[in-house]
Amino acid sequence: MPVEYCIQTSPFGRLLLAAASEGLLLASFADDDSELLAELTEAYPERLLLYRSNTLLDQAFYQYQAYFSGQRQQFALPIAWHGSAQQQAIWQQIIQIPFGQQWSYQQLAQTLPTPYQAAHAINQALRHNPLALIIPCHRLSNSPQGLGYYRWGRVRQQQLCDREASPVIATYSMEMMS
Structure with missing residues (x-):
């Protein structure tokens, strides 16, 4: 296929x-x-x-x-989920983090079933996140004022967090590569 x-x-x-x-x-x-x-x-x-x-x-x-462009805060698309049951459970919880909010790894862990609460399990799920923004792992931090692991880089993570925290979002137009 x-x-x-x-x-x-x-x-x-x-x-x-x-x-x-x-x-x-x-x-x-x-x-x-x-x-x-x-x-x-x-x-x-x-x-x-x-x-x-x-x-x-x-x-x-x-x-x-x-x-x-600031007109959407979450995605509604059919997803072909791949990954372990543990990763998928963690990803589903990350999707629940509201737009513009930062959660600590500890806050996320408290929402998960006991076997999935380990820092190692959360880190593995973050490292294997296949869906940038749809699974908004940029909203996770390892400290109240810091950034967490973001597989697309800390600069992008900071930009995304700043963008979501801003009341004014500049419009942006994307074009497909030809």
Whole structure:
């Protein structure tokens, strides 16, 4: 089954969106396309990768653009969940963190079933988050005033947190890479 993908410019660098018939698979930031393509190839080595849009990618593109322009605070897309049951449970809790709020790892742990509360389990879920912004791990910090681990980098994490905390959000238009 092929994986279709598109790459676009966003306020936070290049953004890759990838989907298959079962739903959105990957949303990732990088500074250049080669990093994104390497990540996609590593994640799906046995699947045919096709650079083209489809209805789901168009929806995702639209929702990301709405997020960047301040018109959307969360996403409503079909997701093809991959990862362990533990990772998926943690991701589902991270999705519940309200827009503009920062939670500590301890706050997140308190919402999880006992076996998933370990710092190691949370860190593994964060490191394997396949869906930038949809699973808003940028809203997690390891201290009340600090930033936590963010697989797309601390600079992006700070920019995202600042953007969500700002009452005025500049509009931004994205275009697909041609």
